[in-house]
Amino acid sequence: xxxxxxxxxxxxxxxxxxxxxxxxxxxxxxxxxxxxxxxxxxxxxxxxxxxxxxxxxxxxxxxxxxxxxxxxxxxxxxxxxxxxxxxxxxxxxxxxxxxxxxxxxxxxxxxxxxxxxxxxxxxxxxxxxxxxxxxxxxxxxxxxxxxxxxxxxxxxxxxxxxxxxxxxxxxxxxxxxxxxxxxxxxxxxxxxxxxxxxxxxxxxxxxxxxxxxxxxxxxxxxxxxxxxxxxxxxxxxxxxxxx
Numbered sequence: 001x002x003x004x005x006x007x008x009x010x011x012x013x014x015x016x017x018x019x020x021x022x023x024x025x026x027x028x029x030x031x032x033x034x035x036x037x038x039x040x041x042x043x044x045x046x047x048x049x050x051x052x053x054x055x056x057x058x059x060x061x062x063x064x065x066x067x068x069x070x071x072x073x074x075x076x077x078x079x080x081x082x083x084x085x086x087x088x089x090x091x092x093x094x095x096x097x098x099x100x101x102x103x104x105x106x107x108x109x110x111x112x113x114x115x116x117x118x119x120x121x122x123x124x125x126x127x128x129x130x131x132x133x134x135x136x137x138x139x140x141x142x143x144x145x146x147x148x149x150x151x152x153x154x155x156x157x158x159x160x161x162x163x164x165x166x167x168x169x170x171x172x173x174x175x176x177x178x179x180x181x182x183x184x185x186x187x188x189x190x191x192x193x194x195x196x197x198x199x200x201x202x203x204x205x206x207x208x209x210x211x212x213x214x215x216x217x218x219x220x221x222x223x224x225x226x227x228x229x230x231x232x233x234x235x236x237x238x239x240x241x242x243x
Contacts, residue, residue, distance in 0.1 A: 122167035145202035
């Protein structure tokens with residue numbers, strides 16, 4: 001497949017950031033925070049197809065797009081490469097990974113088992129503050145669908161995934177799930193407009209978030225299975241061209 005280049009217009013950060021420091025305050029943010037910010041901005045650009053599959057870019061272009069220095073960008077790229085969203089081509093640049101439909105099905109097979117564990121664990125172990133955030137996210141999913149706001153939905157989904165991993169308090173499950181989330185979000189974003197899928201996806205995500213908020217591990221597991229069933233049907237329909 002021929003590779004494509006993409007516009008290097010600046011990327012808007014996924015969420016509001018803190019105000020700029022006063023003139024006499026330190027100008028540099030902590031390195032880890034800049035790396036996280038670079039990762040979030042580039043991951044969203046890939047998931048929402050601003051950087052489409054097959055696009056060829058350089059570290060310098062990504063630094064210009066995000067307004068973030070080369071070192072945090074390089075570390076963000078390494079993370080995106082581990083998550084199979086970017087392919088590093090030695091001496092040639094960076095390639096936004098292609099979408100492999102058959103791999104998506106294998107991804108879902110893995111995701112179902114691990115994410116069920118994560119959601120059930122989150123339901124049991126979440127703090128009161130985390131449960132309040134899950135309840136708010138359930139409302140956010142429904143609100144994004146009502147407004148047909150795909151980027152808001154993607155951002156709510158990312159926050160939901162991160163919150164599940166934090167609340168589950170299982171670093172081994174977390175490491176596995178981080179390899180799956182971005183690919184799943186990008187696949188959905190690429191194909192959801194082929195059918196009125198967002199309201200149903202919002203409803204299913206909200207059901208998982210609500211079950212976790214209520215500390216109901218069994219309900220969280222059942223809701224997660226229904227969500228993955230829907231995504232698997234959606235993926236198979238896309239693979240077979242049967243929508």
